[in-house]
Amino acid sequence: MHTSPAGFGHLTPELMLDALDAAGLHPDGRLLQLNSYENRVLQAHLEEGGAVVAKFYRPGRWTDAQILEEHRFAQELADAEVPVVAPLALTLDGQATTLGHFHGHRFSVSPRQGGRAPELEDPEVLRWIGRLLARLHEVGQRQPFAHRVSWNSAGPARDARDWLLAHEVLAPELSANWHAIAAQCIEAIDAAFNALPQRASVRLHGDCHPGNILWTPDHGPHFVDLDDAAQGPAVQDLWMLLSGDPEAARRQLDALLDGYESVREFDWRELRLVEALRTQRMIHHSAWLARRWDDPAFPLAFPWFGTPNYWGDQVVKLRDQLDAMQTEAAKAHSLPSWD
Known part of the structure; x- marks a missing residue:
């Protein structure tokens, strides 16, 4: 590799x-x-x-x-x-x-800042995090980033795809299949963004998963690690906090947005971008792993990466994501159903 x-x-x-x-x-x-x-x-x-x-x-x-x-x-x-x-x-x-x-x-x-992982099964915790994200985005909308990555198009996925292609990272027997489905996904990601005119773009945390939020009993949540701070739609900082089956994810989203909208208005059209952002992260993650494979920590932590099974599984998952994005596009003027 x-x-x-x-x-x-x-x-x-x-x-x-x-x-x-x-x-x-x-x-x-x-x-x-x-x-x-x-x-x-x-x-x-x-x-x-x-x-x-x-x-x-x-x-x-x-x-x-x-x-x-x-x-x-x-x-x-x-x-x-x-x-x-x-x-x-x-x-x-x-x-x-x-x-x-x-x-x-x-x-x-x-x-040094202590804390523990937030209890994301608790709706009140999610509402608190939603309010906190809204406050972060209120500051984030004051001015744009000039140098950070932008998640406002399929650019990161396209760059990741091109790097993987140039460095011949994929298993040869699966390379053509992966690149074909990745190209279709990138086209669908761009279409999802282009379908939302006059969409706001703010400075984001950029990698807002539960591991980057610490909770203290007295003060609630606080953010750590802005290493992936980026420009993009507000929903980028929301969707990675959702987990479980579609009904559980819907309840979590409702609680997050209940808190969020008590501070800042949310553009509900952005929910149509969730599958596009999820797909982009998948393609980006594959390149992220490949770029760091010479770091001894990576083969130890991700021994499954780069195998034919890995790339075959990625082809299947990207096909599923393409279906999900096409379903969202077909809804046109409706919100995602998450089912």
Whole structure:
């Protein structure tokens, strides 16, 4: 499999400690690696007490401009009292910044924030999260991103498809079938977006699944990890919180939107984009895995990826998604039934 370099080969614990020390923080040597496939994230205890969370960014994924734009968005949210974990200001070489550079690696540091996964079976929890997302989008609509990814078309899926094709990643016996169905899906994704004229686009969390929301009993939910912050339709931050059978997903959606619309109006036409966004994420995810296959963490965590069975299953799933998108398109002026 031809993939891009992992980029973390020289990122040792000693280098991480030295980077924090150079930024004016003084770790006492205790490091705890936290769960993250994309970046290297660790909790570091400080000599003066307390702890911080340091994120070392995967080389080559984002530009400095994209990372700093994410940081500014996080701070804008924090200033508006939207509960997010924003990066700390660091001092490196006499300059104040939220993005540190040290021996070829880029990093940021955030306060440590505790919490647990939210109980998404509880409608009141979903309403609270809905209100929180509405507040995030209220800030997000003030101005657009200039450098971040946009989920307003099939662009991310098309880029992912083209990368997989150029790098000959697929099992040869399934490559033609996958690319044929992917091409049809990309056409249907673009059609779904084009069918909604005058649709709003806001700055988003971008990867709002339950693992990126922490809950505390006293303060409720707060967002973590804006690494995938993007421009796009508000529904992108809603659909990944839904799970279970269609009836369960409908109840969850009703609770989320009940909370959301108590703060901000929701364009219900955007529900027609859910299957398009789900399909786009599937294609994007395949390329995401392939691009990182030289990182030793990925073959260990995803041993099934890249096998003929994997690509055969993806062909079946993309056909199902194409059917779902065509069904939504046929409804024309009605809302999705989720059945």
